[in-house]
Amino acid sequence: MSTLWLAPALVLYVLAVFLFIADMVARQTRLNRYALMALGAGAISHTMDLVTRGLQAGNIPVGNFAQSLSFLAWIIALASLVLIVRFKMPAIGAFTAPAVVVALGAAYVLMPSEAHKLPSTLRSAWLPIHVTLAFFGEALFVLAASVSLVYLVHESRLKAKRSLGMIGGKLPSLEKLDRINYRLLGCGFVLLSLAMVTGAIWAANAWGRFWSWEPIECWTLVTWLLYAGLLESRLAAGWRGRRAATLTIAVFTVLVGSYLGVSLVYPGKHGGSFG
Amino acid sequence: MALELFILGLNHQTAPVEVRERLAFAEAEVVPALSQLKQGAPSIAEAALLSTCNRVELVAVSTESARAAEELRGFLALERRVEADAFESALYHLEGREAVRHLFRVGASLDSMVLGEPQILGQLKIAYAQAVRAGTLGMILHRTFHRAFSVAKRVRKGTLIGHGAVSVSSAAVSLAREIFDDLKDKTVMLLGAGQMAELTARQLVKLGVQSLLIVNRTFERAAALARELGGTAVTFENYKPYLKIADVLIGSVATARPLLGPEDIEPILRERRYRPMFLIDLGVPRNFHERLSTLENVYLYDIDDLGTAVTNSRAEREREAEKAEVFVAEEVEGFWRWLDGLELVPTIKDIRSNMDRLREIEFGRHRAWLATLQPDERGHIESLTRGISNKILHQVTTELRRANGFVDGVYAAEIARRLLGSDLPVEEAEPGDSGDFFDHDLDSGMPVTRGGRR
Numbered sequence: 001m002s003t004l005w006l007a008p009a010l011v012l013y014v015l016a017v018f019l020f021i022a023d024m025v026a027r028q029t030r031l032n033r034y035a036l037m038a039l040g041a042g043a044i045s046h047t048m049d050l051v052t053r054g055l056q057a058g059n060i061p062v063g064n065f066a067q068s069l070s071f072l073a074w075i076i077a078l079a080s081l082v083l084i085v086r087f088k089m090p091a092i093g094a095f096t097a098p099a100v101v102v103a104l105g106a107a108y109v110l111m112p113s114e115a116h117k118l119p120s121t122l123r124s125a126w127l128p129i130h131v132t133l134a135f136f137g138e139a140l141f142v143l144a145a146s147v148s149l150v151y152l153v154h155e156s157r158l159k160a161k162r163s164l165g166m167i168g169g170k171l172p173s174l175e176k177l178d179r180i181n182y183r184l185l186g187c188g189f190v191l192l193s194l195a196m197v198t199g200a201i202w203a204a205n206a207w208g209r210f211w212s213w214e215p216i217e218c219w220t221l222v223t224w225l226l227y228a229g230l231l232e233s234r235l236a237a238g239w240r241g242r243r244a245a246t247l248t249i250a251v252f253t254v255l256v257g258s259y260l261g262v263s264l265v266y267p268g269k270h271g272g273s274f275g
Numbered sequence: 276m277a278l279e280l281f282i283l284g285l286n287h288q289t290a291p292v293e294v295r296e297r298l299a300f301a302e303a304e305v306v307p308a309l310s311q312l313k314q315g316a317p318s319i320a321e322a323a324l325l326s327t328c329n330r331v332e333l334v335a336v337s338t339e340s341a342r343a344a345e346e347l348r349g350f351l352a353l354e355r356r357v358e359a360d361a362f363e364s365a366l367y368h369l370e371g372r373e374a375v376r377h378l379f380r381v382g383a384s385l386d387s388m389v390l391g392e393p394q395i396l397g398q399l400k401i402a403y404a405q406a407v408r409a410g411t412l413g414m415i416l417h418r419t420f421h422r423a424f425s426v427a428k429r430v431r432k433g434t435l436i437g438h439g440a441v442s443v444s445s446a447a448v449s450l451a452r453e454i455f456d457d458l459k460d461k462t463v464m465l466l467g468a469g470q471m472a473e474l475t476a477r478q479l480v481k482l483g484v485q486s487l488l489i490v491n492r493t494f495e496r497a498a499a500l501a502r503e504l505g506g507t508a509v510t511f512e513n514y515k516p517y518l519k520i521a522d523v524l525i526g527s528v529a530t531a532r533p534l535l536g537p538e539d540i541e542p543i544l545r546e547r548r549y550r551p552m553f554l555i556d557l558g559v560p561r562n563f564h565e566r567l568s569t570l571e572n573v574y575l576y577d578i579d580d581l582g583t584a585v586t587n588s589r590a591e592r593e594r595e596a597e598k599a600e601v602f603v604a605e606e607v608e609g610f611w612r613w614l615d616g617l618e619l620v621p622t623i624k625d626i627r628s629n630m631d632r633l634r635e636i637e638f639g640r641h642r643a644w645l646a647t648l649q650p651d652e653r654g655h656i657e658s659l660t661r662g663i664s665n666k667i668l669h670q671v672t673t674e675l676r677r678a679n680g681f682v683d684g685v686y687a688a689e690i691a692r693r694l695l696g697s698d699l700p701v702e703e704a705e706p707g708d709s710g711d712f713f714d715h716d717l718d719s720g721m722p723v724t725r726g727g728r729r
Contacts, residue, residue, distance in 0.1 A: 158453060159568065161580050174551060176456040238548025241572040 005049035006070070010108055012042030013077065013101045020093035024170055032090035036081070039097060043077045046104070050074055060128040062135075065263050066110035071131075073103035075139035083143060087180060089172040095146040126202035130195055137191030138255070141227070144184035145252035148245035151177040155242055178240055181248060189227045196220060219258035226251045278320065279340040280415060280614070282374040283347045283366060284332030287388050290365035297357050300326040302401070308354050309409035316346040321413035323406035323420070325381070327398050329388055334378060336415045344368055375419060375614075376607045382423035383430040384437075385599055390592045391436035396427045414686055415614065426606045433602060434595040439588025444475040446584040447555045447576070451479065451523055454553050454574055461522040462486040466514065466534065468500050469527030471557045476525065480504055488521065490514040492528070519543045525555045526562030536564035544570060555581075622688040622696065623672050629697035630664040671695065 019035030050071065053061035062068040080096035083089075154171045171177075199217075200210040211217060230247050233239040239247070285295065300308060305324050312322055321336040333351070337343035348366070352359040369377050380386045382399045403420040406412045412420075431437055440446035455461055463484050465472050468491040476487060487506030491497035497508035509517055518524070518539070528534060544552070549572050556563045556577040568575040615621075637660070638645065645653055671691055 154453070158450070158574050161576065161583075171453070173452060173456045174454050179456070238545075238550075240549050241551060243549070243571065 003049045003052045005045045005052065006104075006108060006111070009042045009046035009049060010101070010104050012038050012045060013073075013097060013104060016042060016093065017097045017101055020090065020097050024091055024094045032093070035090065035093055035097075036084060039077060039081060039084075039093065039100075042100075043074065043081060046070075046074050046077065060131050062131050064112060066107045066112065068131075068135075068263075069103050069107035069110070072135055072138060072142075073100050073107060075135050076100050076103065076142050079136075079139045079143055080146075083147075083180070087172070087176070089176075091171050092143075092146060092150060095149050096143055099142050099146060124202060124205060126198055126205065130198040130202050133191050133198060134195035137188045137195055138259075140184045140188030140191065141252055141255060144181050144188060145249050147177055147181045147184060148248040148252075151181065151245040152242065152249075155245070174241065178244065181245065182234060182240075185227065185231060185248065189224075189231060192220075192224055192227065196224065216262045219262055223251065223255045223258060226254060278336055278338055278415065279370055280334075280336050280374050280419065281340045281344065281368065281370045282332055282334050282377055283344055283351075283368050284325075284330060285362060285365040285367065286330035286332070286386065289367060290362065294362050294365055295328065295331065298326075298331045298351060298355050298362060299328065300324060300331070300354075302405075305402070305405045306409045309406060309411045311354070312347075312350055313409065313411050316343065316350060318343045318346060321416040322411045323402055323416055325399060325402040327395070330381070330386075332381070334374070334416060334419070336413065340370060372607060372611055375610055376603060378419060378423050379426045379603045379606055379610075380600075382427040383599055383603060384427070385430075385596055385603065389441050390589070390596055391438075392441075393431075393437055396424070396431075399423060399427075414689065418613070419610070422606065422610050426603060429602055429606070430599040434598045436592050436595040436599055438595075439591050440584060441588060441592070442474075443471055443557070443578065443581045443585060444478055446581045446588075447475045447525070448478045448482065450555075450574070450576060451553055452482075454551055455522065457483075459483040459485060462488065462520045463523040463525065464488040464490065464514070464517060464521035465500075465506075466490050466524060466526040466562060467492070467528035467558065468496050469557060472525045472527040473500060475555065475557075476504060476506075479523065484523075486520075488514075488517055490517075515539070519546045521552070522550065523553045523555065524563075525557060527557040528562050530558065530560060530562060532560070533564040534562045535567070537566050537570055540567055540570060540573065544572065557581075622692045623668075623675065625692055625696040626671060627668055629695060630668060632697065634660055634664060667695075 016035050016038035019031045019038055023031035023035055050061055053067065057063055060071075062071050076096060077100045080093060080100070083096070084093055150171060151174065154177065155174060158174070172180075203212065204210045230244070230251055233247070234244055285298070287295070290298075305326065309322060309324055312319065316322075318339050319335050319337050323334045325332045325334065331351075333347050335343060335347060348359055348363075351357070351362070377386070382396055384391050384393070384395050387395050399420070403412075403424075406416070440449050451458065458479060461484055463476060463479050463486070465476055465488070468489055476484075476489075480487060485505075487501070487504055488509050489497040489501045489504075489506050490509045490511055491500075492511050494508060494510055497510075500506070501508040518535075524535075526534065540552070551572045551574065554563050554567060554573060554575040556575065559578060561577055563575055563577075565575070565577070567573055645656070648656075675688055675691060
């Protein structure tokens with residue numbers, strides 16, 4: 001199955017990446033406005049694609065690995081638009097837009113030509129709720145990792161005393177980046193927790209069991225614990241700044257590894273769609 | 276051309292401060308002085324006076340610029356009660372294109388002591404407003420100033436001439452803003468109340484810092500500065516317990532060995548829950564041990580780091596100034612084309628060709644009907660219409676020739692051209708570029724050419 005909307009979305013996202021990076025490297029430009037437009041236009045085209053697929057599937061279009069990647073890319077795109085506009089920091093785009101492109105690019109390549117029908121036992125109102133919560137949580141973790149990366153770049157420039165150059169002025173202050181990272185992690189954690197609860201309820205309805213020790217469930221539990229630990233380290237020990245940023249990226253790497261590993265190697269009942 | 280634009284002035288490069296301060300005009304003195312000038316110097320058609328701490332410049336338009344310059348010298352000497360010899364050697368007298376170029380460069384901050392500093396444009400706008408109030412501006416200077424404003428805007432937008440810190444204190448402040456998001460809830464501690472530390476603290480207070488601790492060996496000095504800046508004075512023996520609330524620490528104490536090292540700050544960091552600390556070391560010998568920069572979330576900059584930043588951004592501004600000079604050169608040419616076009620001969624030529632063009636258009640429109648006429652009838656119509664246009668042209672030309680050589684001549688030519696002429700070789704003006712300050716029409720009743728015929 002293919003729609004006319006996916007390719008334009010991908011092209012626009014790629015354009016946004018180039019514009020964001022050019023804006024950060026070049027010293028005096030207003031490219032970020034066009035970068036934002038490209039990202040927005042890409043998201044609109046992407047939305048059309050998802051709506052079309054959703055109508056065809058009769059439910060939220062996350063029936064297979066490629067579709068779930070595409071859905072994730074869409075949420076990252078939306079969330080980074082919100083982040084950029086809300087906190088007025090286009091520099092973030094140079095780090096989040098590539099994540100969108102990677103996710104959607106992979107989805108585009110892997111997208112099967114036939115629509116995947118969900119087995120009827122799994123069709124339920126809990127599906128979109130569970131999936132949306134899980135994906136939003138993950139998108140926020142993607143953004144938290146991106147913000148942490150920006151933090152590390154900016155911090156190392158300040159430490160090396162190279163910040164009085166021009167890029168420095170375009171990056172948000174360390175304090176702001178750190179605060180945003182914390183908020184993203186907090187919200188992401190809440191969403192992930194809710195996703196686990198709704199997933200359990202859904203599983204109980206479909207299979208009569210809340211928890212069945214599937215690989216995906218175990219790994220989700222592991223990442224949930226890691227994020228809990230990350231938040232705890234900040235609240236209890238006051239770990240912030242460089243340490244928090246590094247840990248955010250480390251935990252995110254575990255998340256991505258488990259996502260890919262579980263989806264591709266042990267699909268289980270989640271049918272290759274992490275959620 | 277009968278009218279000449281020129282500048283008589285001196286600046287920080289040609290005159291020492293002892294001379295500049297004697298010639299400077301206070302803001303309130305400018306309008307009366309210009310009014311005085313209007314009455315006392317008949318050869319001057321338009322004038323404006325720019326007086327700042329770095330320059331005193333008279334921008335004027337006259338039919339006889341040599342005499343006018345003489346009158347202006349006399350005016351300066353008389354107004355400021357300074358004998359002309361005292362400043363004669365520092366004066367520069369720029370005419371025509373050079374004068375335009377100079378004014379554009381001044382407005383764009385290319386002639387400033389600190390390249391790219393932003394105040395000069397505001398000062399130029401004030402000088403313009405004062406001349407408007409004194410009624411000493413005419414068509415030419417109105418346009419010259421507006422052009423200078425838009426050149427300045429173009430330079431500011433199109434180059435990085437205003438970027439980067441040009442002093443140690445502003446470099447420190449801009450770093451603080453890269454580390455901290457909001458300075459309002461931050462505490463700044465001065466260890467030693469040296470001059471540079473004080474300057475930095477002042478700038479930080481201006482940016483919203485509300486909590487300021489001042490430590491000094493001489494407590495009275497700390498107390499006096501604390502009163503002035505709204506901070507709290509702390510005795511030198513007693514400052515260490517306060518370190519844990521200090522987000523920005525500025526050291527400028529005369530000391531043989533570092534006052535603070537990693538062993539002092541590390542436990543404090545834990546207490547602060549690793550909130551970042553910005554250490555600015557302005558002391559020589561240094562106040563903070565350099566190994567402090569290895570601590571997590573501690574950012575240490577010493578005087579050399581900041582000095583390097585300043586040197587770099589100065590060099591950067593100089594490179595950007597070269598770009599700006601290109602813009603200025605372009606703008607001068609554009610402006611000059613307009614000013615040149617105000618001359619009499621091109622004006623008459625232009626009006627004549629426009630008349631011919633209009634006649635041709637009309638003949639073209641009636642071509643079908645004209646074709647039905649006999650050749651001699653056509654000839655009659657031809658000479659009839661030419662007669663009308665020649666009569667109009669003759670009257671205009673006579674009047675313009677009569678006015679030529681007088682101050683009004685060039686204005687009359689401009690008006691005639693605007694009423695009867697074709698397209699002017701006016702430089703292309705960006706839309707809205709001239710209306711960003713004042714939009715006065717001339718007090719003298721002269722029309723403003725701004726946006727004239729587009």
